[in-house]
Amino acid sequence: MTFARLACALTLPLAVTVAITAAPLTVTVATPPPADTGYFKLGTNKNPSGQEISVNSRSLLFGGQPVFPVMGEFHYSRCPAAEWREELVKMKAGGVDIVATYVFWIHHEEIEGQWDWSGQRDLRRFVQTCGDLGLKVVVRAGPWCHGEVRNGGLPDWVVAHKDWKLRSTDTNFFAAVKPLYAQIGQQLAGELWKDGGPVIGIQVDNEFGGAPEYLLALKRLAIASGIDVPLYIKTGWPAMRRPVPLGELLPLFGAYPDGFWDNSIQPMPSGSWANYTFKIIRTDTGIGNDTLKTSVAEDTAGTEQYPHLTCEVGGGMPASYHRRMNYDPRDVEAVVLTQLGGGSSLLGYYMYHGGQNPEGKLSTLQESRATHYPNDLPVKSYDFNAPIGEFGQLNPQYYWLRRLHLFLHDFGGPLAQMPPTLPDRLVEDKTDLTTLRWAVRSDGTSGYVFVNNYQRLQPMPIKSDVQFQLHLPGGDLVFPHAPVTIPADQFFFWPFNLNLSGAKLIYATAQPVCQITNDQALTVYFAEIPGVNPEFVFDPKTLAAGAAEPSVFSGVKPGRDTAITVKSHSGQEVRVVLLSEADSLALRKTPDGRGVIYEPAPTSTTQPLSLTALHPAGPARAFAPDGGKPIAPTDDEFTNAAIWRITLPAGIDLREHPLLRIHYVGDVARLTLNGRLIEDNFYSGRTFDLGLKRYAPEILTGDLQLQILPLRRDAPIYLTEEARGAVGSAASLAAVQSAEIVGQP
Numbered sequence: 001m002t003f004a005r006l007a008c009a010l011t012l013p014l015a016v017t018v019a020i021t022a023a024p025l026t027v028t029v030a031t032p033p034p035a036d037t038g039y040f041k042l043g044t045n046k047n048p049s050g051q052e053i054s055v056n057s058r059s060l061l062f063g064g065q066p067v068f069p070v071m072g073e074f075h076y077s078r079c080p081a082a083e084w085r086e087e088l089v090k091m092k093a094g095g096v097d098i099v100a101t102y103v104f105w106i107h108h109e110e111i112e113g114q115w116d117w118s119g120q121r122d123l124r125r126f127v128q129t130c131g132d133l134g135l136k137v138v139v140r141a142g143p144w145c146h147g148e149v150r151n152g153g154l155p156d157w158v159v160a161h162k163d164w165k166l167r168s169t170d171t172n173f174f175a176a177v178k179p180l181y182a183q184i185g186q187q188l189a190g191e192l193w194k195d196g197g198p199v200i201g202i203q204v205d206n207e208f209g210g211a212p213e214y215l216l217a218l219k220r221l222a223i224a225s226g227i228d229v230p231l232y233i234k235t236g237w238p239a240m241r242r243p244v245p246l247g248e249l250l251p252l253f254g255a256y257p258d259g260f261w262d263n264s265i266q267p268m269p270s271g272s273w274a275n276y277t278f279k280i281i282r283t284d285t286g287i288g289n290d291t292l293k294t295s296v297a298e299d300t301a302g303t304e305q306y307p308h309l310t311c312e313v314g315g316g317m318p319a320s321y322h323r324r325m326n327y328d329p330r331d332v333e334a335v336v337l338t339q340l341g342g343g344s345s346l347l348g349y350y351m352y353h354g355g356q357n358p359e360g361k362l363s364t365l366q367e368s369r370a371t372h373y374p375n376d377l378p379v380k381s382y383d384f385n386a387p388i389g390e391f392g393q394l395n396p397q398y399y400w401l402r403r404l405h406l407f408l409h410d411f412g413g414p415l416a417q418m419p420p421t422l423p424d425r426l427v428e429d430k431t432d433l434t435t436l437r438w439a440v441r442s443d444g445t446s447g448y449v450f451v452n453n454y455q456r457l458q459p460m461p462i463k464s465d466v467q468f469q470l471h472l473p474g475g476d477l478v479f480p481h482a483p484v485t486i487p488a489d490q491f492f493f494w495p496f497n498l499n500l501s502g503a504k505l506i507y508a509t510a511q512p513v514c515q516i517t518n519d520q521a522l523t524v525y526f527a528e529i530p531g532v533n534p535e536f537v538f539d540p541k542t543l544a545a546g547a548a549e550p551s552v553f554s555g556v557k558p559g560r561d562t563a564i565t566v567k568s569h570s571g572q573e574v575r576v577v578l579l580s581e582a583d584s585l586a587l588r589k590t591p592d593g594r595g596v597i598y599e600p601a602p603t604s605t606t607q608p609l610s611l612t613a614l615h616p617a618g619p620a621r622a623f624a625p626d627g628g629k630p631i632a633p634t635d636d637e638f639t640n641a642a643i644w645r646i647t648l649p650a651g652i653d654l655r656e657h658p659l660l661r662i663h664y665v666g667d668v669a670r671l672t673l674n675g676r677l678i679e680d681n682f683y684s685g686r687t688f689d690l691g692l693k694r695y696a697p698e699i700l701t702g703d704l705q706l707q708i709l710p711l712r713r714d715a716p717i718y719l720t721e722e723a724r725g726a727v728g729s730a731a732s733l734a735a736v737q738s739a740e741i742v743g744q745p
Contacts, residue, residue: 022465022483027423031444031473039247044194053200059345059416060305066158068412070346070405071098076126077107078355078598081119084129088389094398098136102145104153105180108155110361112157115183124186131198138201141184143177145206148377150563166521169217185225192229201231209238237283238299253282255311255339257331257456257652260320261375265718267457273430276334276455277441278341282308313339321376321632323718327385329396334454334491339440345416354383354390369631376632378680391691397584402740406514410650431518436463444473446497454489462488480535487531502568504539513584515609518594521573527584528558534578538566574582582637611736620710620732630716641707642734652694656743662688663737665726666708673701674702685723710734
């Protein structure tokens with residue numbers, strides 16, 4: 001590491017300028033006005049301990065202080081109750097503060113008048129488990145939820161009433177909804193925030209763009225059903241023709257890297273590319289576009305008076321039959337970053353934890369074309385390729401998001417009050433790959449520069465000679481001191497004028513992760529940006545040494561030990577630790593918050609598995625000659641499936657949560673146990689996993705079979721080139737490449 005003093009011309013104490021060899025990228029940042037409040041129509045927002053939840057126009061506030069919570073979606077009815085606690089512990093360890101969950105009406109009243117809140121449908125027990133673990137809860141109550149459930153969650157007996165106007169204040173429809181809300185109220189009785197419970201919010205309906213009277217009627221119905229909570233919520237998309245009266249319902253937004261619901265079978269066919277740019281408009285035209293048909297990105301009038309809260313930032317994406325999504329973890333991570341840089345003050349993921357559809361009494365419960373919905377989804381699997389898979393697998397984005405959540409917990413309060421500002425030069429369109437995508441969030445003095453040089457399925461070029469010039473109210477800040485190169489496909493954020501216990505960090509070309517206070521010192525952890533020289537510049541006027549020029553620490557080497565130590569004027573010692581990329585992703589805090597430990601992704605044990613072929617594949621299925629949207633195969637078509645018997649080895653240690661992992665090529669794969677369908681998979685190039693513990697002890701000795709329908713090389717579906725190429729030169733293929741037992745320590 002080199003320690004240097006730069007002879008600089010300072011226009012103001014905070015400004016660092018040098019001879020510029022390339023034109024800097026510019027942005028003009030204003031001092032934001034005070035946040036608005038006073039018009040939010042909240043329910044009882046104090047719990048018996050006096051803890052208060054409130055809202056202003058920029059963020060949620062806990063105890064009157066701005067916070068930046070993390071919310072993760074996990075559907076209780078899509079996971080066995082015996083697994084809830086362990087999976088919620090994983091969510092909390094990943095940095096989730098609030099659990100969001102849908103109440104799918106059809107899961108609870110599939111037959112009219114016959115309510116089922118037992119087993120994995122036990123909402124009350126789920127909420128209590130969240131509360132026991134210190135997790136808050138937002139209940140998304142419907143009546144229509146979507147969530148890729150049959151009829152969007154409406155029971156068949158409701159849909160059968162053709163004379164009812166669904167999702168409206170129609171007398172008959174609303175009369176059917178009243179018992180649903182009454183049942184939800186009974187499930188949540190005593191578990192609301194006002195009672196000392198964890199439930200802080202209720203969402204009414206979902207993705208509704210009609211008359212606001214319907215949503216307001218649902219809010220009144222929730223209150224009449226005893227659901228008195230601080231936050232009443234709606235989804236912010238689609239843009240409504242008439243806005244809900246100001247303050248009645250908080251709009252929550254979202255963005256996905258790409259969608260399984262798009263009718264096209266081309267990669268990135270719609271406006272999803274825009275989610276890899278920074279923007280002020282919150283509405284994403286891609287979400288729900290299969291049913292909403294939204295083409296213009298616009299927010300409902302008055303949206304700017306609400307905080308930018310999200311509930312559906314894509315944590316992953318499942319494969320539909322016609323569009324087999326296969327996200328790179330970076331697809332998720334980059335969109336999360338653009339949402340953060342674009343002004344979000346609540347990161348809500350859909351899904352954060354995958355699931356599996358429960359058994360229906362009358363039918364299967366997945367969305368399908370047969371039920372007049374736009375997409376065919378697997379009968380059982382709702383894995384979603386989420387940060388946590390349906391069987392508890394921790395996927396790569398879990399660790400990247402965990403690192404980000406550490407930052408939000410330590411630095412998110414001030415960030416939540418910082419509005420976003422876009423640079424003077426913006427990305428022109430999808431083909432503009434030369435303009436750097438960046439944004440600033442600032443209070444007018446300090447803040448963060450967010451950079452995204454990544455886009456799904458589009459290699460991004462390096463950006464050379466990058467330097468930022470921030471026109472701040474107090475004067476210009478130019479940094480880094482010399483232009484740098486932004487590596488291809490890299491994304492990150494850098495702080496400027498960050499107050500560290502009185503010592504001002506003018507800027508750093510490393511990403512802050514978290515901080516701890518111990519031994520009378522503040523230790524701040526940063527992550528290196530691979531390919532960028534790590535540089536830290538402190539304002540000497542804030543340091544005890546009182547140097548005349550900024551103190552520059554350049555070429556800092558990553559490691560777990562303190563790399564830089566300074567003292568503020570008050571004598572507070574500030575230590576900087578610069579972590580390698582791998583160490584920063586392995587880092588987590590100790591339970592008391594006063595230390596850190598390094599816990600990388602665990603190494604899994606694998607045991608090869610042999611399968612016994614029982615039946616060869618028949619002819620591949622034909623598709624409609626008109627090239628229309630293909631429909632998923634019916635049960636009858638599985639007579640043409642290749643079939644294998646799977647014999648599990650004796651002595652499997654169920655404490656390791658073993659997975660049966662199948663590498664295959666085919667159209668659709670199914671696993672049956674003693675003739676019963678237990679899991680299915682639309683081939684996308686990913687592995688087909690099954691958690692064995694969920695089916696023990698029956699699965700250890702039962703008749704476990706794998707069925708794979710052949711995939712035609714010319715099938716009119718979206719697949720990545722790599723996945724389609726696995727078919728090879730054959731006209732069609734149904735094959736097992738390998739199988740193994742994977743232990744998850």
